[in-house]
Amino acid sequence: MQHAQGFILLKEKRYDPARILAALQRDWGIVPDSGDTPTIAEDSLMFNVNGLLCSVALMPAPVLGGEAERVALNAAFHYFRWDAVGAARQHQAHLLVVVMPFGNDAATPITVMSLYSKLVCACLADDNALGIYTSGTVFAPDFYQDMCNALRHGELPIMAWIFIGVYYLLDEDGSNAYTIGLEQFGKMELEILASRHDVSELHVFLCSICDYLIANDVTLRDGETIGFSEDEKLAITRSPRVAGVAAETLKIAY
Numbered sequence: 384m385q386h387a388q389g390f391i392l393l394k395e396k397r398y399d400p401a402r403i404l405a406a407l408q409r410d411w412g413i414v415p416d417s418g419d420t421p422t423i424a425e426d427s428l429m430f431n432v433n434g435l436l437c438s439v440a441l442m443p444a445p446v447l448g449g450e451a452e453r454v455a456l457n458a459a460f461h462y463f464r465w466d467a468v469g470a471a472r473q474h475q476a477h478l479l480v481v482v483m484p485f486g487n488d489a490a491t492p493i494t495v496m497s498l499y500s501k502l503v504c505a506c507l508a509d510d511n512a513l514g515i516y517t518s519g520t521v522f523a524p525d526f527y528q529d530m531c532n533a534l535r536h537g538e539l540p541i542m543a544w545i546f547i548g549v550y551y552l553l554d555e556d557g558s559n560a561y562t563i564g565l566e567q568f569g570k571m572e573l574e575i576l577a578s579r580h581d582v583s584e585l586h587v588f589l590c591s592i593c594d595y596l597i598a599n600d601v602t603l604r605d606g607e608t609i610g611f612s613e614d615e616k617l618a619i620t621r622s623p624r625v626a627g628v629a630a631e632t633l634k635i636a637y
Contacts, residue, residue, distance in 0.1 A: 389515055389517030391478035391480060391503065392474035393474055394474065394475060398511070404421060404505075406505035407502060407505040419431045427441065434490065435482055435485060435490060435494070436482070436483050440478065444477075446471075471521055474513050478506055480499065480502055480506060483495070493539070493598075496568075500543060503527065517543075518543070518563060519563030519564060519627075519628060522543065539594055539597060539598055544564055548560065550582070557579060558575075558585055559576050561574045562593060566629060569602075570597070571603065572627055574625060575589070575637050604619070604621075609635065617635050620633070621633055
């Protein structure tokens with residue numbers, strides 16, 4: 384994993400770097416590396432944590448090309464039940480949040496993403512934040528922060544890291560689902576097509592699969608099977624995507 388990044392949507396063109404650093408220490412016990420003085424400027428904050436470079440940059444304009452508004456539609460039509468489109472339309476500026484290995488070649492994707500999520504939560508602690516555009520959708524601040532509480536218990540915040548889209552097609556039977564976000568862990572995105580299971584079941588199933596793949600660094604391959612019991616053998620096939628953003632996905636026959 385090269386880096387993790389996302390965009391904090393802001394009501395106003397301002398940010399408070401001291402408040403971000405204070406929230407990171409207060410809420411997560413994270414401080415810059417010993418001997419490392421954070422670089423604070425009018426529009427940027429940079430510091431190192433355990434050999435990972437953390438950067439927060441203020442961009443005094445909306446995310447380019449209406450991109451945040453387009454992806455917010457994912458949240459509007461799925462399971463978040465909040466006005467993601469409204470937040471995207473309202474934002475006047477954004478923070479580009481990036482965490483990347485810098486002198487820490489041993490950093491795993493989980494290590495990078497965990498620190499990134501904690502830094503995002505620190506940025507979201509400001510009431511100027513409208514939402515976070517990451518992992519293919521726009522999350523509400525409280526939803527993202529609630530999901531990341533899993534990190535306090537040694538668990539993975541799958542629903543903050545992986546967007547799982549679910550949908551029906553009017554002219555076809557069955558329910559469908561897809562993932563966005565597995566690629567940042569070096570995994571292929573997943574799809575389930577024309578399933579006999581309800582969309583809520585597909586969501587739970589894919590959350591479990593994603594957690595298993597990321598936590599155990601498992602790579603699925605075309606032609607294999609997967610299941611949560613000795614008797615469950617669900618076929619895996621690789622083909623061009625039907626939904627989502629990846630060029631190709633692994634289809635699970637569930």
